[in-house]
Amino acid sequence: MRNHRSNLWLAAGLAVFASAAHAEPTDIIVRVLSKDAKFIGTSMGGMRVTLRDAHTDEVLASGTTQGGTGDTKRLMHQNGGRRASLSDASSAKFAVTLDLAEPRLIEVEAYGPLAQLQAAHRIVSSQWVIPGRGHADGDGWVLELPGFAVDVLSPPAHIKLKGVTTVDVRVNVVMMCGCPIEPAGLWNADKYEVQAIVRRDGSPVARIPLHFTGEISQFAASLPVEVPGTYDVLVYAHDPANGNTGLDRTTFIAE
Known part of the structure; x- marks a missing residue:
């Protein structure tokens, strides 16, 4: 019986080790864009960002967007097209690296602006994220906050x-x-x-x-x-x- 239990613990430990060994660092950047305006950052208290596994509700990361509102000319141009880049190095963001061993449907929630709580509300978006293939290039994962x-x-x-x-x-x-x-x-x-x-x-x-x-x-x-x-x-x-x-x-x- 003791040997049987030892084997079970060994098998469980190997499974955890194998999962960790195959986990890949996956970078995610989240930005929140004010509707018809600029990014929401430090000057408005930022947006509280929470990343969850959409299937299990496990919280994977949380934090606050920090940084500036971005480049006005880049954001408010008249004819940039839907694929135009909106952010620059100063644009407010929340950045995190997740260790993912398998594809996960990730839900991101943003709440704020935290410096104007009478105006604050919540937006939610979800996407599949593949290990090692995050959302850190270009503008990252952009959510639009109306109001x-x-x-x-x-x-x-x-x-x-x-x-x-x-x-x-x-x-x-x-x-x-x-x-x-x-x-x-x-x-x-x-x-x-x-x-x-x-x-x-x-x-x-x-x-x-x-x-x-x-x-x-x-x-x-x-x-x-x-x-x-x-x-x-x-x-x-x-x-x-x-x-x-x-x-x-x-x-x-x-x-």
């Missing part, structure tokens, strides 16, 4: 206001990579719809447009306050050209 990072600056949440007839609503709106928005800019404020959807005590009250303030990426409007109550203000930015949308919200109490 705008909308940040309500005023009014602050849950503030109580007495005797007011209007409340100033002000927001900061940038691309998910942090790229600025202004009239006639590369990201043109005149082409985006920024509006506030207002409810009072749970009932719809108004939908008002916000206009560019003259400060880069900032939009504002004056909200009439006709009766007391608890106001919920949801502000969204929307690009009619491609459906890109982001939002934030706040509340205030009119007494």
Whole structure:
């Protein structure tokens, strides 16, 4: 019996050794591209990246994209074509080397931007990865994150206001990579719809447009306050050209 058990342990050890011996280093680079903009990197807190085996849910690696937003001219050209290279050496990325003994269907999840959690959300992609044949050449494994990072600056949440007839609503709106928005800019404020959807005590009250303030990426409007109550203000930015949308919200109490 003892010999039998010894043989089993020996066989198991040999199997593990054989698997490890045949594992090949496989390089993977993951980049996250803001929709209609640039790479999401350190300036926006990066994107949290997790690689899993899609069949077993085993976590293979995790980390955060780091680096710059990339070369604007390279990324925002008008006629580069679908095979044009988008990244350069400065472009934010998460890089890892996996030891793979067999082909694996790998799922990559990216969540962020981590410096704007009110705007953060998750994207997932999956691909087969062959040992020794990774995704590190060219741009690597590129995921596109839709949305705008909308940040309500005023009014602050849950503030109580007495005797007011209007409340100033002000927001900061940038691309998910942090790229600025202004009239006639590369990201043109005149082409985006920024509006506030207002409810009072749970009932719809108004939908008002916000206009560019003259400060880069900032939009504002004056909200009439006709009766007391608890106001919920949801502000969204929307690009009619491609459906890109982001939002934030706040509340205030009119007494």
